[in-house]
Amino acid sequence: MIIKCDKMEFPNTPFDDSNISEGSKIGGKMDKRKQIEGEVREYKSKNLDAERRRRQKLSERLLELRSLVPNITNMTKETIITDAITYIRELQTNVNNLSEQLLEMEATHGEELERKSEEILDTAEEMANWGIEPEVQVAHIGTNKLWMKIVCQKKRGGFTKLMEAMNVLGFDLNDTSVTASKGAFLVTSSVEVVRGGLIDAHQIREILLEIIRGI
Amino acid sequence: MIIKCDKMEFPNTPFDDSNISEGSKIGGKMDKRKQIEGEVREYKSKNLDAERRRRQKLSERLLELRSLVPNITNMTKETIITDAITYIRELQTNVNNLSEQLLEMEATHGEELERKSEEILDTAEEMANWGIEPEVQVAHIGTNKLWMKIVCQKKRGGFTKLMEAMNVLGFDLNDTSVTASKGAFLVTSSVEVVRGGLIDAHQIREILLEIIRGI
């Protein structure tokens, strides 16, 4: 397009824009045009202020975006967007990794719990089918010597717990027969009570019942 | 600034820019200036092409940003940035929620695992301190009768696994003595091999070694 010199307004003539808000600039170059005296045309483009508002909104958005991105290399428009891009990529991979880990952990954890509870349920059911019930018998068979029979539900780690309890109670196990079948542990054992250990059969029976209930 | 009409170039005179790449426009308004014949000034601003490159890079970045955001309401510059902002906010809350869940789950599940492994490490250390090593002895003590001694690391559920293996191998346990101390299981047992079960002592020993290794 040709701009004719005479009888035509100058489209790009910079007007006085000192009333434009100078805040929230991106690069902050403070583009203040000095108005020299003289023949200033009163021409205004129809969308001048609209354009100003548009630019202002865009700058605000850009600043808002910048405020969200933690790693800022520069303040220029391009770097703001570039940093936002890399940040979004980081966040996306983060979300992927986290959800993957979470899914995996849920899968293992849930499976384990399910497997355990199924196992326990199975053994409980099996015990019920065979008419087996938890049972503890304790009898003295000599000084510091006890004979005991324990029937309890077969659970993983149950026997270890029982052994630990035995150790804590101060029992030494001799001639212990352990059978795991039909969803239950059957333990018959002759034990020797070390010095300081309990010797009351009834009391021991109650304690053992408590223990196998907790297993 | 005043633009004098005579003897001065027109700063905003649109030049022929048909050689500028028209691709990757944002709003795609195809701002093609029609060059009318006649007096076209040959004036070029010093940073004209630099500015063109800058704009092009910025447009590319903007498109790249747009390609990362799934929910797009519009194609305008402002909406691209706004959508990116909301998307980043979404991603951030997502990351927070996920990591929180993960931490919570690790607090429960991970503790269990850690506790278990610490336990195992403890027993292994205890075994090493006492100079105890995994050991399997198998001897025939009659037709279909075996005597065996097994020393293995004490783990939760280990004895149950051993019993299950025994059942699978077709062994019936009689007079089994089990002691759990010093971080190890000590199992001495006389077993009866049911019909169809293995009877070769050496083979049985290898199998049992394999099993207690897997416990």
Place this chain on the structure above:
DNA sequence: ATGCACACGTGACAC
């Protein structure tokens, strides 16, 4: 025809 979004070329700065 009215408003909106855009690319353009430019002068002013900053480093």
Place this chain on the structure above:
DNA sequence: TGTGTCACGTGTGCA
């Protein structure tokens, strides 16, 4: 010095 970035006012096409 130049190189890069900015805001500006504009023309233009589209809904």
